[in-house]
Amino acid sequence: EVQLTPGKRYSLSVYFFSKQMYVSLDGNKIFEFAYPEPAYLSLVKTCVSFGGHDKAQNHSFELFKGILCSCTLKISDSIEGKPCEKSLVKPCEPSAAKMWTEFSFLNTLEELYYFNQVYVKNMHCDIRRRVRGSSQKKPGAKHKVIACNDTPGFICEDTHIYGDKAREYGYRFHFWNSIDYFCYFSHHLVIIPPPGYIAVGHKMGAKVIGTFIVEWDEGEKTMKHILNNELPIGKEVKKLPGEYYYADKLIEVCIAYGFDGYLLNIEANVDKALLPKLLDWVQYLRGRLASVKPDAEIIWYDSIDEQGIVNWQSKLNAHNKIYFDASQGFFTDYHWDQTELPINLQFTYDRNPLDVYVGNDIYGRGVSIGGELDTYKAIEAIVKYPLSFSLYGCAFYYQNENGCLDSSKFINNEKLFWHGQGIMTIANSKGMTKQFQTAGGPWYELGRWRVESEPVYELSHVSSREWGTRGININLAKLADLLHIPRANLKAIEFEVYVKGTPPNCRDPYKLYITSSTSWKTGIPSYDKDFLKEEIMYASEHWELAKTKIDLELCPEAIDVSIVECGKDVEMMEGYHGSRFAFEYIRVYFDRPSSDINRSLTDRMKYRRAYKELPYGTTFNMGMGKFQFNQGLPTSNTCNNIFDYDVGATYMFKYKSISAEEIKELFPGYKLIEECNIDMDVAKGYFGTSSMQLKYKFHSENEILVYKLFKTEFDVTDDISLSSCLQGCLMCGDVYWLFKASDGHIYARKNEPLTIQNEWSISRFKLNIPSTIFGYPVHLKGIYVAVMPHKSELQKQFAKKIPYGEAKFNLGHLGIYRSSMHWISPMDIKNVLQVKNVRWTTFLNPKTAIIQDNNKAIVDIQLNWEVEASIIPLISHSRIYIDTDWVGNSYNQYFVKSECEAATDEEGKGKVSIKIQPVTCLLQFGEIPELITQEIPISSFFGQHFVMFHFIKKKKKKVLCVD
Secondary structure: OOOOOOOOEEEEEEEEEOOEEEEEEOOEEEEEEEOOHHHHHHHHHHHHHHHOOHHHOOOOHHHOOOEEEEEEEEOOOOOOOOOOOOOOOOOOOOOHHHHHHEOOOEOOHHHHHOOOHHHHHHHOOOOOOOOEEOOOOOOOOOOOEEEEEEOOOOHHHHOEOOOOOOOOOOOOOOOHHHOOEEEEEOOOOEEOOOHHHHHHHHHHOOEEEEEEEEEHHHHHHHHHHHHOOEEEEOOEEEEOOOOOHHHHHHHHHHHHHOOOEEEEEEEOOOOHHHHHHHHHHHHHHHHHHHHHOOOOEEEEEOOEOOOOOEOOOOOOOOOOHHHHHHOOEEEOOOOOOHHHHHHHHHOOOOOOHHHEEEOOEOOOOOOOOOOHHHHHHHHHHHOOOOOEEEEEOOOHHHHOOOOOOOHHHHHHHHHHHHHOOOEEEEEEOOEEOHHHHHHEOOOEEEOOEEEEEOOOOOEEEEEOOOOEEEEEEEEHHHHHHHHOOOHHHEEEEEEEEEEEOOOOOOOOEEEEEEEEEOOOOOOEOOOOOOOOOOOOEEOOOOOEEEEEEEEHHHOOOOOEEEEEEEEOOOOOOOOOOOOEEEEEEEEEEEOOOOOOOOOOOHHHOOOOOEEOOOOEEEOOEOOEEOOEEEOOEEEEOOEEOHHHOEOOOOOOOOOOOOOHHHHHHHOOOOEEOOOOEEEEEOOOOOEEOOEEEEEEEOOOOOEEEEEEEEEEEEEOOOOEEEEEEEEOHHHHOEEEEEEEEOOOOEEEEEOOOOEEEOOEEEEEEEOOOOOEEOOEEOEEEEEEEEEEOOOOHHHHHHHOOOOOOEEEEEEEEEEEEEHHHHOOOOOOHHHHOOEEEEEEEEEEOOHHHHHOOOOEEEEEEEEEEEEOHHHHHHEEEEEEEEOOEEEEEEOOOEEEEEEEEEEEOOOOEEEEEEEEEEEEOOOOEOOOOOOEEEEEEOHHHHHOOOOOEEEEEEOOEEEEEEO
């Protein structure tokens, strides 16, 4: 129904999101349809196959958000079908809402050619990278670390720059204080780090780099066009201006988004005649980028040799040194041997050897040492030399062992990988893992079973009309031997499985058993009060998690543990139509003795990066969860936005304390607690979606918990202060803040609440630490929180509500600042935290026509504003309200909200009230007056036209027609 311009190209897109398909023309949504699950999965698999992402096909459909397939419609000059003349056609600009709210990579040279930074202003990271210190206790070189993710199939989680409310959980990288660079990696031409990663990395003081990658035959053609400075247009090419056009475009992309350089991955042969041009191109990219962004870096991946042939060396040597000389860093392939590590040093005689990053694949593909939980062995070998290292595949435990479906499993595996803490997977649906095969047999089967492929999971075991049984036995003594621990240190074994029914009636029954046996008795029950062994459960049409756990401390004489799953068909039909089981995992929980092998990856690193700049504040906010909290109260449901991530603890998920000698000096007669579980709690938060929870046990009144929160290098001044927000401290005991100074002295300050707000205890005080000792300046080296058992009568009353010895409390905020420079008095907040020059644009969303309600309109709103330059360093973010509802946070004076509902009058006019509230890193914020009341005339909206699509059958084929 719309008049299409002859000769113009129109972009037709099909977009899959949450079991729905949207069709858009030039980015404007014009059609949507909800699919039942099987059809949706089929469409997604077709879409993914079309896009070339074959590895992603087996992942859960819930994770396919943002898979986008596009084609181009060419409209003829006349209805007779006269073809358009061949010409260079600019790709269609996206619609306002899509352009503002969704992020994408650059897949072709044409997309790179047409990149325009005007369209990504709201995606630019204005957060200046925090300066960090690099002090270390251990002797030796200060190794640099690159963390490199590779998340095929999950990459679309990061496309929503203002968050994805359809998911309350997503991938997060938590160990920023252990790395120097975060490299965002995938398989596109130009992989731009999503704006949220750039923002978080800079908040944590790490550099964030993108990736430029060309691969195989297509990559060979691409590099030829790049080095010849030309743009392919069909079978023709267009000569581009200048000598290094694409290098300049890469620099433009880097500046536009605000990231810190590139990893160059040339995994395609390069014509030997073009190698001098390639080296000149890399040197130009390095030098030109450094001239406009001095701290940016170009790092070369070990892929081609001096002949231009793909030939991984897995070390720096004579075959690839020319590329090391042209760049600022060298990222080796990961198929190296320990004996080859010294070779790297032979070819860095004129450079810092720490610019060589020895590659490590966490997946362990073809490595001679390391991989998965053995990665620490590889790092241990590398740090013997003055070499840096990289960790490739940091999302491994998110993609595996159900990590993408359960945050607690992901965190537990991350603790095990990074800190060597005692939780380990010992078996899966295929049987015992390689390391533990001698401790248990394979799965056995009784009755009739069939293995089937699933569109979501790789395969499942399907039961039949009679009860079928699958089981596995584990010998505890052999298990303890393989873990190198005493049998008494085995604490529990947990079993989990995903269960689903089979149509037509999916209410198929199933049971799970977990029992142990001794030399004199068999069949000791599960001891899990939340899971009744004899209970028959019923599956549904969806995959659902079922799990149980056996406490081995309650049966210390147990020799074996048996795990059994049973299922049958409720309809008693012939064939295999019963309950089906997939993704079985068995985990063991255990304690490590002090003499046990240290499997900690972080302990192999020479130093932790220290916070050096003031002010510093953290809200322990993971940026995802069921609720968004504001001053302790939940204000909205599901939130998932990596921009909001703000968990700044130096020793993430690890109980780091101080020495017993130091405790004796500070608190005579007290003994240090040796164990504390540190987790993120999404059920409680002060500002954001979560808080950090410390859980521990007191065994006597003369014990004390001391946890090191931050490693710092702050200069001490007379006005240096601390603000904090705690919950549960009245029930757990007296709380102290400890500050370790550069002279070795530790200063203790008791936490005295100024006020209680929604069960959160708010404190603020000066540290009162001398700024000089004998004329030398004092630096603050570490910040600790300490808790001792209840002493006051009030606390003892609270303690009666919980079992003696058990304690936990939550940290909702902590800030360090100079009160004379960073603290704004309540009287000045209104004047200081002020926004100005607010500008906005509103677009009517096509859904307005769909709802057919004359008293309502749906609009997309773009906002941008200004603040005083002097207060930008103080502002953490700005909270945005539409009418009275909080709708999100902004980190760069831009914000977009799509699909806002606005009430309208009889004439089709309405208004939306918009409020902007700047917030400092110390959680100071002023009132939120109504800044904008925007009139939205919608009467003219219905005069616009839409292109209508329909499918017709023509010679047994479906044809997409444009009316």
